[in-house]
Amino acid sequence: MKKKDFMLFLMICIIAAAAFAAFRLLIPQENEELVIIVNGDIYGTYSLEEDCKIEINGTNVCEIKNGAVSMTEADCPDQLCVHQREIASAGDTIVCLPNRVVLQISGNSESEGNGIDATAG
Amino acid sequence: MKRKTAYLGMMSAAAILLGYIESLLPLSIGVPGVKLGISNLAAVFVLYYYGTKEAALVSAVRILVIGFMFGNLFSILFSLAGAALSLLVMAGVKRIRGFSVFGVSMAGGVSHNVGQLIVAALVVENFYLLYYLPVLLISGLVCGCLIGIASGAVIRRVRPESLNNV
Ligand SMILES: [Zn+2]
Numbered sequence: 001m002k003k004k005d006f007m008l009f010l011m012i013c014i015i016a017a018a019a020f021a022a023f024r025l026l027i028p029q030e031n032e033e034l035v036i037i038v039n040g041d042i043y044g045t046y047s048l049e050e051d052c053k054i055e056i057n058g059t060n061v062c063e064i065k066n067g068a069v070s071m072t073e074a075d076c077p078d079q080l081c082v083h084q085r086e087i088a089s090a091g092d093t094i095v096c097l098p099n100r101v102v103l104q105i106s107g108n109s110e111s112e113g114n115g116i117d118a119t120a121g
Numbered sequence: 122m123k124r125k126t127a128y129l130g131m132m133s134a135a136a137i138l139l140g141y142i143e144s145l146l147p148l149s150i151g152v153p154g155v156k157l158g159i160s161n162l163a164a165v166f167v168l169y170y171y172g173t174k175e176a177a178l179v180s181a182v183r184i185l186v187i188g189f190m191f192g193n194l195f196s197i198l199f200s201l202a203g204a205a206l207s208l209l210v211m212a213g214v215k216r217i218r219g220f221s222v223f224g225v226s227m228a229g230g231v232s233h234n235v236g237q238l239i240v241a242a243l244v245v246e247n248f249y250l251l252y253y254l255p256v257l258l259i260s261g262l263v264c265g266c267l268i269g270i271a272s273g274a275v276i277r278r279v280r281p282e283s284l285n286n287v
Contacts, residue, residue, distance in 0.1 A: 001221065001223045001224075001269075002219060002220065002221045002223070002224065003219065004217075004219040004220050004224055005220055005221055005223040005224035005227065005269075008214075008220070008224050008227055008228060009224075009227060009262065009266075012227070012231055012258055012262050013259070013262070015258060016254075016255040016258040016259050016262075017255070019254050019255045019258070020255040023251075023252050023254075023255070027252070037245070037247055039246065040245065040246025040247060077193050078192075078193055078195065078196070091249075091252040092252075093247075093249060093250060093252070093253075095241065095245055095250065097195045097241060097244050097245065098193070098195055100244060100245050100246070101245075102245050102247045102249070102250075104247070104249050
């Protein structure tokens with residue numbers, strides 16, 4: 001490994017650490033709730049407190065159970081979303097790319113306008 | 122010329138094999154379809170032994186074959202984005218003096234993952250996915266290092282010129 005290789009290695013580690021710290025600060029880790037996004041638009045926001053099943057546009061079904069969210073059914077060809085692990089903490093997402101469905105856990109701090117703009121487009 | 126075609130065919134076969142192994146090991150970290158990028162190994166080889174064009178060819182063959190056999194439109198799109206960005210970055214870093222195959226494959230591994238993440242975020246129009254950037258940077262870096270070790274060992278034993286001159 002040459003000197004420049006090592007510098008590159010270090011630089012990427014620093015960027016990763018900085019990004020990790022930034023996201024930790026930007027995404028509040030309290031009052032977590034489930035936000036469902038379809039085609040880039042917010043489909044609905046749900047509390048993690050109560051267990052329930054949510055049908056999304058007739059293509060996907062997700063379930064809230066004991067404060068964790070998982071995708072239980074999907075009509076997508078790859079079924080990758082169904083095989084994703086359940087999510088429970090702010091910042092985590094389950095994505096169904098073919099159906100363009102995103103389940104994301106968003107934190108909510110008391111003070112308003114503190115969270116990052118979650119959606120774009 | 123005939124030799125070159127044979128070698129590139131062999132490299133493509135190796136790339137397809139690596140791509141298959143990779144498809145059995147999905148990273149389960151929130152962004153579906155993101156692959157480790159071990160099939161970049163073949164791209165690094167070909168980049169050093171022949172050049173950017175040949176590496177692009179081998180990667181394209183690998184992505185199409187794996188895509189049609191085991192994947193779908195999205196996995197093909199993902200792989201193409203990752204491979205294209207990683208190849209461009211690797212070819213660029215390789216030209217800079219002072220980088221060895223280590224630096225080149227690290228840069229390739231990291232940009233491979235970043236490319237895939239960007240495509241996923243664009244498809245679902247949700248940049249919240251960038252939350253996974255740190256994880257993908259580190260996994261790309263680790264994978265790039267391993268590929269660097271492997272290709273460094275091969276390049277030391279088989280001189281690139283020996284392939285070009287036959
Ligand atoms: Zn799905």
